[in-house]
Amino acid sequence: MGFVVVGTAGHVDHGKTVLVRALTGVDTDRLKEEKERGISIELGFAPLELPGGQVVGLVDVPGHERFIRQMLAGAGGIDLVLLVVAADEGVMPQTREHLAIVDLLQVKGGVIVLTKKDLVDDEWLALVTEEVREAVRNTVLAKAPVVAVSAVTGEGLEELRRRLAEQAQAVSPREASGPARLPIDRVFTVRGFGTVITGTLWSGTLYQDQAAVILPQGLTCRIRQLQVHNQRVNTAYAGQRVACNVAGVEVGQVERGSVLVEPASYRPTRRLDVRVKLLPAAPRELSHAQRVRFYLGTAEVLGRVLLLDREELLPGETAMAQIALEEPVVAARGDRFVLRSYSPMTTIGGGVVVEPYAAKHKRHRPEVLAELQRKLEASPSERILQLLERPPWGLPFAELAVLSQVATSEAEAAVQELVAQGKVLALPSEGGKYLVTVEQASRWQEETLTTLRRYHQLYRLRQGMPREELRTKRFAPLPPRAFSSLLEHWQGQGLVVDRAGNVALADFAPRPTTEEEEKLAAMAACFREGNWQPPSLEEVLQRLGLDGEEGQELARYLVQNGELIKVADGLYFSREAVALAKEKVAELIRTRGSIELAAVRDALGSSRKYVLPLLEYFDQIHFTKRVGDKRVLYGSGS
Numbered sequence: 001m002g003f004v005v006v007g008t009a010g011h012v013d014h015g016k017t018v019l020v021r022a023l024t025g026v027d028t029d030r031l032k033e034e035k036e037r038g039i040s041i042e043l044g045f046a047p048l049e050l051p052g053g054q055v056v057g058l059v060d061v062p063g064h065e066r067f068i069r070q071m072l073a074g075a076g077g078i079d080l081v082l083l084v085v086a087a088d089e090g091v092m093p094q095t096r097e098h099l100a101i102v103d104l105l106q107v108k109g110g111v112i113v114l115t116k117k118d119l120v121d122d123e124w125l126a127l128v129t130e131e132v133r134e135a136v137r138n139t140v141l142a143k144a145p146v147v148a149v150s151a152v153t154g155e156g157l158e159e160l161r162r163r164l165a166e167q168a169q170a171v172s173p174r175e176a177s178g179p180a181r182l183p184i185d186r187v188f189t190v191r192g193f194g195t196v197i198t199g200t201l202w203s204g205t206l207y208q209d210q211a212a213v214i215l216p217q218g219l220t221c222r223i224r225q226l227q228v229h230n231q232r233v234n235t236a237y238a239g240q241r242v243a244c245n246v247a248g249v250e251v252g253q254v255e256r257g258s259v260l261v262e263p264a265s266y267r268p269t270r271r272l273d274v275r276v277k278l279l280p281a282a283p284r285e286l287s288h289a290q291r292v293r294f295y296l297g298t299a300e301v302l303g304r305v306l307l308l309d310r311e312e313l314l315p316g317e318t319a320m321a322q323i324a325l326e327e328p329v330v331a332a333r334g335d336r337f338v339l340r341s342y343s344p345m346t347t348i349g350g351g352v353v354v355e356p357y358a359a360k361h362k363r364h365r366p367e368v369l370a371e372l373q374r375k376l377e378a379s380p381s382e383r384i385l386q387l388l389e390r391p392p393w394g395l396p397f398a399e400l401a402v403l404s405q406v407a408t409s410e411a412e413a414a415v416q417e418l419v420a421q422g423k424v425l426a427l428p429s430e431g432g433k434y435l436v437t438v439e440q441a442s443r444w445q446e447e448t449l450t451t452l453r454r455y456h457q458l459y460r461l462r463q464g465m466p467r468e469e470l471r472t473k474r475f476a477p478l479p480p481r482a483f484s485s486l487l488e489h490w491q492g493q494g495l496v497v498d499r500a501g502n503v504a505l506a507d508f509a510p511r512p513t514t515e516e517e518e519k520l521a522a523m524a525a526c527f528r529e530g531n532w533q534p535p536s537l538e539e540v541l542q543r544l545g546l547d548g549e550e551g552q553e554l555a556r557y558l559v560q561n562g563e564l565i566k567v568a569d570g571l572y573f574s575r576e577a578v579a580l581a582k583e584k585v586a587e588l589i590r591t592r593g594s595i596e597l598a599a600v601r602d603a604l605g606s607s608r609k610y611v612l613p614l615l616e617y618f619d620q621i622h623f624t625k626r627v628g629d630k631r632v633l634y635g636s637g638s
Helices: 016-024 032-037 065-075 093-104 122-136 157-169 366-377 380-388 397-404 408-420 438-458 467-474 480-492 514-530 537-544 548-560 575-592 597-604 608-620
Strands: 005-010 044-049 055-060 080-086 109-115 146-148 181-183 186-190 194-200 205-207 211-215 219-228 231-233 235-237 241-247 259-261 269-278 290-296 299-307 318-329 336-341 347-355 424-429 432-437 496-499 502-505 564-568 571-574 624-627 630-633
Touching: 005 016, 005 093, 016 044, 016 055, 016 080, 016 109, 016 157, 080 093, 080 122, 080 157, 093 122, 093 336, 093 347, 109 122, 109 157, 122 146, 146 157, 181 194, 205 219, 219 235, 269 366, 290 318, 290 347, 318 347, 318 366, 347 366, 366 380, 380 397, 380 408, 380 424, 380 432, 397 408, 397 432, 408 424, 424 438, 424 480, 432 438, 432 480, 438 467, 438 480, 438 496, 438 502, 467 480, 467 502, 480 496, 514 537, 514 548, 514 571, 514 575, 537 548, 548 564, 564 575, 564 608, 571 575, 571 608, 575 597, 575 608, 575 630, 597 608, 608 624, 608 630
Parallel strands: 005 055, 005 080, 080 109, 109 146
Antiparallel strands: 044 055, 181 259, 186 194, 194 241, 205 235, 211 219, 211 259, 219 231, 219 241, 269 318, 269 347, 290 299, 290 336, 299 318, 336 347, 424 432, 496 502, 564 571, 624 630
16 A cells, blocks of 8 residues: 555635644644644644555645745645635635646645535535536546535544545555655754754655755755654655654755755756646736746746747647756656746646756757657656667666656666667676667767778778777767677677777788888897897888888887887887896896896896886886895795
């Protein structure tokens, strides 16, 4: 059985708080100011046990127009609503505004409660019932049951509990497997404990001692304690009213509208793609770039509505748009929001978030509108595929799950489905998988093969293109491990080979011409003749009359084939000279226990200019090891 939050809505003084007290025994007018003024300023919460044993969280939402922000803060996290209408007054302006908000937020259902039944006769009650039925027509409460009650006499309360239980049992549970998200509606301090935040857990699970982040401030914290319905718990689940005692943040750093989330699960945004609806009862049209008040969860932020296909939205119309906000919010795909006019403040519309991390769009573009419609209707696998089909053309799984706003378990299943369908390639990467579309991997493959063909034409004698050069030129956005996985994938297909850190086409091999073979032999002979006092490369090229660029390529070929050893920049020894030097050095060390540079210089009949780089080269390849001014054989333990 899922956890359900029920909110009250309705005009001021229509008996919402008295009804909650009659149902639960809890007085939600907890603040002194509320007692003095007789109205609910802040959100009040109480547990309610229904027939059948299910316990729901009852949120007493303020009804006065001035406190509409608090009403929205409560309505954003509720599953069902008790629309309260006083039988002696009937439908009032705030009744209609609250009903509009409930409809815009697509609250799953509820019960219409006619309070103060004891103050009217049956004929008047029938008239009010008919008026209410007309008001809720074409809204989410069109089929909601109507129950007349008296909180004074208790009449109708049991029927109300029964009807509410029926509605609660039909509510689908909130997403428990996704990342935790708790929009904060209250922040206060408890002596001896510190900062406490409260809200309805929209998704995921929270644990005691769990690390968390408060956005958009980016404050890291730890959950010291959790309470649900005033009971301490170790775990809180999606749909529950939760109080969190958090360590690491001060009360002044957090405010209503902030959101507590799991680390690396959400990020703040200032621009959202949305589908927006202007209420039929809106007082006027909504103009492009009009400034509005934007409500999502517990946040209220000023922003502008950027209409993408028209200059104005008429009452009752729906359109695709962007919301450009003046402050960041935390949003997810599918979130419902409400719009109120900047001044005077009245509810004018709302809608659904299509893309929480939106880029700027050019207006009046059919392809943009089509893409937004596709996003709106997309399944989890389609959403993931859409993200992978746009720059940067690949994403780590963890980031993909956040951007797609798909629960982790659901995202994993969707990725497996896409891989099985041959649409997505999952590459092992740092800390998990890096995902690319098979189509993009094919494009990269063709670009890589073309790049290597050109490289081989330019550098016929090289083993291949250095891996890092290929990565930085073509695959800079890819994590290094993902790039390696991509190469391994192509190697498995027999397309490329990796030769000592150089990537080449599988059918390519360096092949010198006959003329080049002669030049290579002459160069190698020069270095062999020099033995332990080899000439510089420039001297060899000058002696053989070779061009500098050509000579560099020939020398590189001799190095990669092992004929020459590059000991240091500009210093090459023949293979034979290095091998014989290793023998002499090893013999000296075995005889003496260790050697100094001078002893090697004398044994080789060379000079410090050549011997010092040679010994440093031996250290680098772990043949010798320097200990102070002496050297021993590597691994000797000296």
